[in-house]
Amino acid sequence: MTPEGLALAEAHDRAQRTNTAEALLTVAALFTATLDPADLDRTFRRYSLLAARAINDRRANGSRLAQAFYRALRALEARNPVPYPDIPFARPVPAAALQTSLAVTGPVAAKRRIAQGLDAASALADVLPQTLGSVSRHVENGGRETVRLAVKADPVARAYARRSSGRPCAFCAMLIGRGPVYKNADTGSFRCHDHCRCSAVPVFEGDEGWTEQAREFNDLWYDSTTRTYGQQGKQRAFFEAYNGKRPPARIPAQRKAVDDLPKIAGGPGRTIDEARLSNPHYDNVNGDPAYGVNCTHVAQTVELRARGYDVQATRLPDRFYNGIEGKGRNAREVLDSLYRTPDGGSAGARLVHVKGGKRGVDAIVQEWPEGARGQVVVSWKASEGGGGHIFNVEKRGGKAVYIEGQTSKDIAEKADASGYFPRAEHRWVARTDDLVIRDDANLSEFVVARGTKIEPPSPAKRYNDEVRDIQAKVKALYAERREVQRSRPTNSTEAHARQAKMADMAAEIQRELDKLADIKARYVGTGGRR
Amino acid sequence: MTFDEAREIVAREDGPTWPGPGTFYVHTEGREDDTRYLVPAGAYEDLVEHRLEFLNMEPVARFVDKQTGILTHEPLTPQLDDIAAMREVTSDAR
Numbered sequence: 001m002t003p004e005g006l007a008l009a010e011a012h013d014r015a016q017r018t019n020t021a022e023a024l025l026t027v028a029a030l031f032t033a034t035l036d037p038a039d040l041d042r043t044f045r046r047y048s049l050l051a052a053r054a055i056n057d058r059r060a061n062g063s064r065l066a067q068a069f070y071r072a073l074r075a076l077e078a079r080n081p082v083p084y085p086d087i088p089f090a091r092p093v094p095a096a097a098l099q100t101s102l103a104v105t106g107p108v109a110a111k112r113r114i115a116q117g118l119d120a121a122s123a124l125a126d127v128l129p130q131t132l133g134s135v136s137r138h139v140e141n142g143g144r145e146t147v148r149l150a151v152k153a154d155p156v157a158r159a160y161a162r163r164s165s166g167r168p169c170a171f172c173a174m175l176i177g178r179g180p181v182y183k184n185a186d187t188g189s190f191r192c193h194d195h196c197r198c199s200a201v202p203v204f205e206g207d208e209g210w211t212e213q214a215r216e217f218n219d220l221w222y223d224s225t226t227r228t229y230g231q232q233g234k235q236r237a238f239f240e241a242y243n244g245k246r247p248p249a250r251i252p253a254q255r256k257a258v259d260d261l262p263k264i265a266g267g268p269g270r271t272i273d274e275a276r277l278s279n280p281h282y283d284n285v286n287g288d289p290a291y292g293v294n295c296t297h298v299a300q301t302v303e304l305r306a307r308g309y310d311v312q313a314t315r316l317p318d319r320f321y322n323g324i325e326g327k328g329r330n331a332r333e334v335l336d337s338l339y340r341t342p343d344g345g346s347a348g349a350r351l352v353h354v355k356g357g358k359r360g361v362d363a364i365v366q367e368w369p370e371g372a373r374g375q376v377v378v379s380w381k382a383s384e385g386g387g388g389h390i391f392n393v394e395k396r397g398g399k400a401v402y403i404e405g406q407t408s409k410d411i412a413e414k415a416d417a418s419g420y421f422p423r424a425e426h427r428w429v430a431r432t433d434d435l436v437i438r439d440d441a442n443l444s445e446f447v448v449a450r451g452t453k454i455e456p457p458s459p460a461k462r463y464n465d466e467v468r469d470i471q472a473k474v475k476a477l478y479a480e481r482r483e484v485q486r487s488r489p490t491n492s493t494e495a496h497a498r499q500a501k502m503a504d505m506a507a508e509i510q511r512e513l514d515k516l517a518d519i520k521a522r523y524v525g526t527g528g529r530r
Numbered sequence: 531m532t533f534d535e536a537r538e539i540v541a542r543e544d545g546p547t548w549p550g551p552g553t554f555y556v557h558t559e560g561r562e563d564d565t566r567y568l569v570p571a572g573a574y575e576d577l578v579e580h581r582l583e584f585l586n587m588e589p590v591a592r593f594v595d596k597q598t599g600i601l602t603h604e605p606l607t608p609q610l611d612d613i614a615a616m617r618e619v620t621s622d623a624r
Contacts, residue, residue, distance in 0.1 A: 032594065135541060176615060284556055289604070289605050292605035292607070292608050293588035293589075293590075293605045294588070294608075295588065295607065296587050296588070316588055320588065321588055329587055329588070330582075330583060330585070330587070331582070331585070331587055332582065332583070351582070353582070376571055377582070377587075379576070379580055379582075379584070379585050380589070380606070380607075380610075382557050382559065382560065382570055382577040382578065383557065383559035383560060383570060383572070383618065384561065384568070384613050384614070385570050385589060385591045385592075385606045385609075385611070385613060386557065386570045386571075386572050386576055386577045386586070387572060387576065387585065387586040387587070387588070387589020387590075388576075388585040388586065388587055388589065389587065389607050390587055406607070420610075422615065423610060425580060426580050426582075428582060467602075471598075471600055474598050474600060475595070475597070475598055475600075476596050478597050479597075513600075516600070520543070524547040
């Protein structure tokens, strides 16, 4: 989120607080003026009707405030906002539900205190904070519900993130630490409690959506639960660490790998437009082949650029490729080495095998929120060489857009990776935009700041340069030898000369082939090994 | 030169120095054009069993020149268009 967007969110929080305060003042006044401690049952009806009306009026006002906030933030943050005139309005709380809530936190709670020996007036005064906590939840849910519904229906909204304007309770901190994951039916409901100060902030495509607060809580979750198993155990460990009852398992004081990456001025760009900047040293004709086999690096570069980091891909390290043979990197290992899931799980385990060709992958991406990104692994048909490739995908305009970043050619010509699918034998896909970059990620092996000059020639480049001339010479010798072979000697002298020349050429060819073998022997063993 | 002769060259030249992981295997199906063969080779676990943990993410295309028998290695993915334009060829041993 941009600083302007954050300021807008903070202003919206303040407006909601003011709106809630109005509701609390009104209900507190009604509570005191209309509820008779000596006759709670008879006076509750009038009190609850008036209080319910005040609550729903303020709730409606909160919804209007959220609509205005959503509209303004969308105009500021969404890269390609399609028209979205009908931002939903939060429905009023049903009268019966409000009456129950007001009764339970008012007269019912007061009667319990009276039964314990408290006088009626003191009992009522004692339960007023409970009532006001409940009122604040009903009123503030108007704004939260509006944002939640708007995000759910908005094609350019990725999700909403939870934020708190105060120091939240441990439970809310845990939910805040999950980051911008709230959109679909599984994650979309806004869980809150009385007196809760949390709000929902929409996150639009192109925005990473992680606030400092969310990162802090996410780090604490990761640090405090790494040695704990089971969801309940992890929650308990987090709550204790958050409340200072025990230190996190790991001290999160080290500098994070991601801190060293430069940022793209003006925030993250649209992934597909950024792809061509990811591997600028790619040159399939005259360039260094190690930039043609670095797809595992390029896919991470495209992802990092989409997160706003101004980086380009490095070539594949020598130990993975020597120009003759490459072991390559394992896609799962790459994801695991750089990222983790928000709850500390394996990023590589997200790669799932997909049946049904491109349509199968399309269907999975369809389930993702708008603007979500991922990485696709394909294996080529064995008869066409085998091995595999990794590239990026982004959900844009409701559809999967497949992006090839391993090219510096014209983007319109080369950046569309969807043409790979008919050539693929198998496919795997993982969502990556919501992964968290590991603190200890060795990012410098995968990316460098954009604009970095080409690295020294790789063994692959040096090998190619050494063998190219010899290979050409052998080819020319073969052609020349064929010509000699075709010649027809007219006498025995010519026949002897032809035979001698053929023998000389065969020996020369063998000498050149031996040179090639020597060069190869020098390179094999220097790279291509883990 | 036949496709099987090209396969033998690949097995002879690349087999002993195969860095792994997996078991080195020269595939029985490949491609050809007028001047060269494409001879797929690599881990059996990748080429035949299609196991993700053996999938070489930076594969090389092995071309054997039909005239000279010279084996060359080039990054495979940028060659996909050229490879698709080649004709299918199958080993007699299959």
